[in-house]
Amino acid sequence: MKEGKRFPVYLMLLFLAIAAAPPAVFSAEQGLPEDVLACLGCHGERGLSVKFQNGESLEAFIDANKYKASVHQSLSCSSCHGEFAGQGQGHPQRSFRSREQFSSRSSAICRQCHADEQLKRSPVHASLLTKENKAPVCASCHNPHTLTSIAGGRKFTSEKEQCLRCHQHAMGIRLRSGDKVSLKVDAAALEGSVHAKLGCYDCHFGFSGSQHPKRNFNSPRDFSIAQSEACRRCHFDKYTKTLESIHYSLLSQGNLKAPVCTDCHGAHTVVQARADKLQSSKRCGRCHQEIFGTYTKSVHGTALVQDHNTDVPICADCHTAHSIQGAHTQDYRDKVPEICGKCHGDTTLMKKYGLSPGVVNSYLQDFHGVTLKLYRSQENASEVNGSRKSIATCIDCHGIHDITKTTGPTTNLVKTRLLKRCQKCHPGASDDFPDAWLSHYEPSLSNAPLVFLINLTYKFFIPFMLIGLILQILLHVWRYAVNR
Amino acid sequence: MATTSHSQIKRFGIGRIVEHQMNALVFAMLVITGLSQRFHEYRVSHWIIKTLGGVDTMRIIHRYSGLLFATLIVVHIAAGIYGVVKKHWPASMMINMNDFRNAIENLKYYFGITNHPALCDRYDYKQKFEYWGVIAGGFLMIATGLILWFPVEVARLLPGEFIPAAKAAHSNEALLAFLVIIIWHIYNSIFSPEVFPLDTAIFTGRISRERMVHEHPLELANIENVPVEEIVKHHHAARPSEGE
Structure with a gap:
């Protein structure tokens, strides 16, 4: 009881002590x-x-x-x-x-x-x-x-901690070109990147806890180009692919605007490039603005941008990500049916959208497809292909970045493109000439009945004829044997 | 008897022999350059195309071979008609009712119902079948080939569908012609026990009297100016002893 009575007094004294403290x-x-x-x-x-x-x-x-x-x-x-x-x-x-x-x-x-x-x-x-x-x-x-x-x-537990001690702050240097470059590193972005486990010196060679060498760069661009060399230490396969690319070739010709690793992947914020298809294509759009604009209006681009459909191809699906070829070369043109065929020949994928997976084969088995295939199979014989014609492929009728639907209001656009393309190699082709191309349809009684019937006739006639002749031969041999 | 059976009967002049060899050559060229396009997925086709200088060059070879083939056919028909009209030779290639009778009769012989083969004239029904097959198929190939060669001009006159139709017909007919030649013609001129190892008629222009008795008794009767019964009587009588 005594204890209980005294308790509020202590509490009051404690409050007083706190209040009195400076x-x-x-x-x-x-x-x-x-x-x-x-x-x-x-x-x-x-x-x-x-x-x-x-x-x-x-x-x-x-x-x-x-x-x-x-x-x-x-x-x-x-x-x-x-x-x-x-x-x-x-x-x-x-x-x-x-x-x-x-x-x-x-x-x-x-x-x-x-x-x-x-x-x-x-x-x-x-x-x-x-x-x-x-x-x-x-x-x-x-x-x-x-x-x-x-x-x-x-003591710092990690080199990153040591570097970020300074580089987490807004700091910058002015390069000889007069450009100011920020040296601030966003620590949170770095932690969120795929390189979270790497140390600073893994990419920034020559720097360490005791080394902070002076670097000389004329411009921020010079620095980016030089620094992107660091990527190949781990991503050598990708690096060798880029050596074949149009971007590298432009860069080596002195065009410093040509993209290097960090331009597409970011520096400290590196993420899986394909993780977000829309972002990936937008990155290409940073330089290829006009094409990106056209693409977003195409059947593929609309689906990507508006419906967030990730089945559709983005830039890198057709142009590849690292070994990007010049798109105006004959070689790249020749690859078009193969590129389109990656999706349009895929039965399950096409079924999802109610499209026919047979369109690729109907092209490849036709005169132009066969010719193209034969040209390609003889790629090494340059003298053979030196003066060869450019064969009509998918893009000539369906569009390149502005690929449209073949049904609905754009049907006529495809037809116009078709005629134009025919006339390129077949000067004087009349308006009806494109009918010679069966528009990917398999011949049937309702579509191209003449072709269908001719094929059907021979399907029976050839075996009939051969069996008849072989029987005749067998009878002849048999009679000869019997006579002997 | 022995002397007569081994004597040779002249069947073809130098003109026909040259014509045949040219046809054989052109046909082979057309088959090689044509079927390697139809069967483009085979490696041998790729090899052929590459060897001939690529598909473009090969198509040019194919087209000019076709042109040569068409010329041969036209010249042949013109010469044939001219010869018949001028009575240099009879119209022995024409199909008549006897050919159908002969075919049935030969079938009977094969099945052992009659004891001798059909009595045929200068060209038997098998030869006529092949000959008219080449003529009819040839015209089909020439017509469809021209459609494929000049699609733009054709599309002005005919519906566009005729072009893929011509391609279907050209390709299928080619395969048929090739198979008939490789099976039927090669059998008859090489592997048939009657001519094996090779029917030399188209190289020398002659065949033995014995073969004439067996294959063209009516023509032989005509040449030797005796009734056909006379020709085949000896033959059939001699037959059982031949086997020994």
Whole structure:
């Protein structure tokens, strides 16, 4: 009972103790040099700011806690800010053009203690110090009031952690071309990428915990092209494929706009390229805008963009992803039936959309398909194919990027294309000439009955004739044998 | 008897012999260049096409071979008609009722119902069948071949469907012709026990009197100016001893 009565009293005393305790700020200020405390009297409060001539401003607030945790905690304010010699000694009015000017002027103060010899031991600083015509501005990276040791007094558990310590911040460099390049790495995106398990140095060769060499690139593009070489270390198969591609060939001819690995796959945000078909085709569209626009209006593109149908082909399905060929070559043209046939010859896939999987074969077994196949089988005999004709294929009637349906309002478009294509090789072809092509239909009594009946007649006539003749021969031999 | 049976009877002049060899050559060329297109999925076809300089070159060879074949047929028919009209030779190739009778009679002989084969004239019904097969098939091939050669011009006059129809007919008829020649003609001129190892008639222009007795008794009777019964009597009488 006694115990129970006394309990509320203890509780009240505890509350009083908490209320009486000085706020955290004050506790942080304890142990700081005298003059620092004096300055913090004003600068420890939010709201103070300095205005520069160009209109920029800088908050003149110092976080006491952070300052106490910083490596500079033992220094007094006047160690750096000498002109403010201490309490009551005056607070000179100064004026700076800009924040940048202020920072660079302040950085000169850092160099009073941090001599070049010391700084050069760090590769990052070494590269900055040797930069021509430009004094390094310490304050661009380091806030002198909150500066902690880079290692933070602990060992990094991963190289990524070590690199991101700096590179997680908005930072950048200006290249010789004048372009500014951000050196910030989005840590979250990196973790979400397929390369989450890789370390920074796996791609950034030459860099390490102790090495941060200076690199010379004229432009961001030069850097991207050089850096994409790193990809081949693991993706050598893809890399060798790109060597055959039109993009690589353009690049090697000096067209720096030709895409390299990172242009399509991203750098720190690498994801499975095919995971999102729409995104994949959009990436091609970044350079091939007009074609991408045409594609999105086609029967395939509409299904992809509007219905999010992933059965339809995207750019890479026809053009391949890495060994992309020039599409205007004869060789690529010749591959068209094979390319279209990958889907249009697939029975299950075509059934899903009520299309006939026989269209590929009906083309391949016809005069033009056979001719094309024979041309292709003799590819190595260049003298044979040197002057050969270009054979009509799927795209000539159905369109290339603007592939349309063959039924409905676009039927006539296909027919017009067909006639035009016929006339290319058969000058003077009349309007009825395309009827010679059975439009992928198998001959039947309702479609091309003449062809159907001729084939049917011979189907019976040839065996009938042969069996008759063979019987005649057998009878003849038999009679001869009997006579002997 | 022995001397007469081994004596040779002249059957063909140099004109017919040359005509046959040319036809054989052109036919072989057409078959090789044509069927390798029909059977394009076979490796041997690919080899042929490659050897002949590619499909384009091969098609040119095929078309000009066809043109030569058409010329041979036209010249043959013109010469045949001219010869018949001018009475240089009888119209012995024409089909008549006797050919059907002979066919039935020969079947009876094969089945042992009669004891002698049909009595045939200069060309027996088998030869006529093949001959008219070549003529009729030849015209079909020439017509359909021309349609395929000039599709644009044809489509102006005929429905477009005629072009694939012509292709179907051309291709099927070609296969039929090839099979008939390879089975029937090669049997009759090489493998038939009566001529084996080779019927040399089309090279020398002659065949033995004995074969004439057996295969063309009516013609022989006409040549020797004796009744046909006289010709076949000896033959049939001599037959049982031949087997020994």
